[in-house]
Amino acid sequence: MPGIVIVGVQWGDEGKGKATDLLGERTDWVVKFNGGNNAGHTVVIGDEKYALHLLPSGILSPGVNAVIGNGVVVDLEVLFDELEALNARGLDTSRLRVSANAHIITQYHRTLDKVTERFLGKRMIGTTGRGIGPAYADKINRVGLRMQDLFDENILRQKVEGALDQKNHLLVKVFNRRAITVDEVVDDLLSYAERLRPMVCDTGLLLGDALDAGEVVVFEGGQATMLDVDHGTYPFVTSSSATAGGAATGSGVGPNRLDRIVGIVKAYTTRVGSGPFPTELFDEQGEWLRSRGFEFGTTTGRPRRVGWYDAPVTRYATRINGITDLVLTKLDILTGLERIPVCVAYDVDGTRFEEVPVNQSDFHHATPILEYFRGWTEDISSARTFEELPAAAQDYVLALEAMSNTRISVIGVGPGRDAVIVRHDLLD
Numbered sequence: 001m002p003g004i005v006i007v008g009v010q011w012g013d014e015g016k017g018k019a020t021d022l023l024g025e026r027t028d029w030v031v032k033f034n035g036g037n038n039a040g041h042t043v044v045i046g047d048e049k050y051a052l053h054l055l056p057s058g059i060l061s062p063g064v065n066a067v068i069g070n071g072v073v074v075d076l077e078v079l080f081d082e083l084e085a086l087n088a089r090g091l092d093t094s095r096l097r098v099s100a101n102a103h104i105i106t107q108y109h110r111t112l113d114k115v116t117e118r119f120l121g122k123r124m125i126g127t128t129g130r131g132i133g134p135a136y137a138d139k140i141n142r143v144g145l146r147m148q149d150l151f152d153e154n155i156l157r158q159k160v161e162g163a164l165d166q167k168n169h170l171l172v173k174v175f176n177r178r179a180i181t182v183d184e185v186v187d188d189l190l191s192y193a194e195r196l197r198p199m200v201c202d203t204g205l206l207l208g209d210a211l212d213a214g215e216v217v218v219f220e221g222g223q224a225t226m227l228d229v230d231h232g233t234y235p236f237v238t239s240s241s242a243t244a245g246g247a248a249t250g251s252g253v254g255p256n257r258l259d260r261i262v263g264i265v266k267a268y269t270t271r272v273g274s275g276p277f278p279t280e281l282f283d284e285q286g287e288w289l290r291s292r293g294f295e296f297g298t299t300t301g302r303p304r305r306v307g308w309y310d311a312p313v314t315r316y317a318t319r320i321n322g323i324t325d326l327v328l329t330k331l332d333i334l335t336g337l338e339r340i341p342v343c344v345a346y347d348v349d350g351t352r353f354e355e356v357p358v359n360q361s362d363f364h365h366a367t368p369i370l371e372y373f374r375g376w377t378e379d380i381s382s383a384r385t386f387e388e389l390p391a392a393a394q395d396y397v398l399a400l401e402a403m404s405n406t407r408i409s410v411i412g413v414g415p416g417r418d419a420v421i422v423r424h425d426l427l428d
Helices: 016-024 076-088 107-123 132-140 147-151 153-174 182-190 203-212 245-249 284-292 311-321 360-364 391-404
Strands: 003-008 029-032 041-045 048-052 065-068 073-075 097-099 103-105 217-220 260-266 269-271 305-307 325-329 339-348 351-353 367-374 407-412 420-422
Touching: 003 016, 003 311, 016 217, 016 260, 016 325, 029 203, 065 203, 073 076, 073 132, 097 203, 103 132, 103 147, 107 132, 107 153, 107 182, 147 153, 153 182, 203 217, 260 311, 284 305, 311 339, 311 391, 325 391, 339 391, 367 391, 391 407
Parallel strands: 003 217, 003 260, 029 065, 029 217, 065 097, 073 103, 260 325, 325 407
Antiparallel strands: 041 048, 269 305, 339 351, 339 367, 407 420
């Protein structure tokens, strides 16, 4: 079973990096297939903590080949900052490969992202301001820059000129900002070309050959299902395909090569940025969850919005992605609660919804219908088998599993890479 996709079930920050790292020692390739440096993975190895924003977290595992796929948008400054930081800590990053078709985030993308958000005011999306949306917009509008363009200066200059013809009018006449020159963009991008050259290749071909050879390839999604541009809480979403289908389009392998879809879900729920969030807490319990779970963005440092576990969202994600296994993270954060609420359905103006409403307005006005489960006070961070969990914690996991329409195969009980309970092997 060589092709495994890892996707977030909620609004991101579920702990996908840890799941990838869990598979790392038995994985030959790890592929990032969507997003950019607008989301982060935090991986704890022993006493060391690694915060990755653009690189696939599998790069931390010795011997694993890391790939940035064609579905990713790449900020070259961030890419090399991350590589240099890992190299300085003694990690080998020489196995990284970058798709020749991956698009590049430029200076003008970052500028447009920030000024557009300010212009939207109360209607802002809540982006990270890192240029991801504008880079994807250029990709769809067919005026984007790809990695391969860096190796032909004439082509690069022509493409930058074409992009700035329009964007400078917008910056100057609408946003009252200075025009960006072609030379400053081209010179900046060309400064990375020679360092990039050994990394850039036809990664789709590499991955196809690896799968043909029976090697294990893990496709690591950025963001999560509810932020997917098609299937998320539009328009409060990211600009890429964060669901399992994006693994095929964002990496250049056929969907029949994807054998297992692993969904990562927190034992409660968080999101960053604007948009509907039915189980969101605004009280002392919300502050307690945020503080105890250290719910602050890996990339931005922004405090995350927090709420209880949302079973309809998990069922929705299971269906949309075809999830075969769930990894339930941060169960230990709930330790100490007398009762643990779970959203089992929604109330929308007196009508009960068992599933996520298709109408965004209904979802925006949904209030959670809660069911309560016994809490526990025992420290579960040292548990390594399901039977070692307190009875109330076992009951909570089994209840979530029954509501989710798929099995919970792994349970996270602490931040360390070994703080997991494996109920079902993800490679079986």
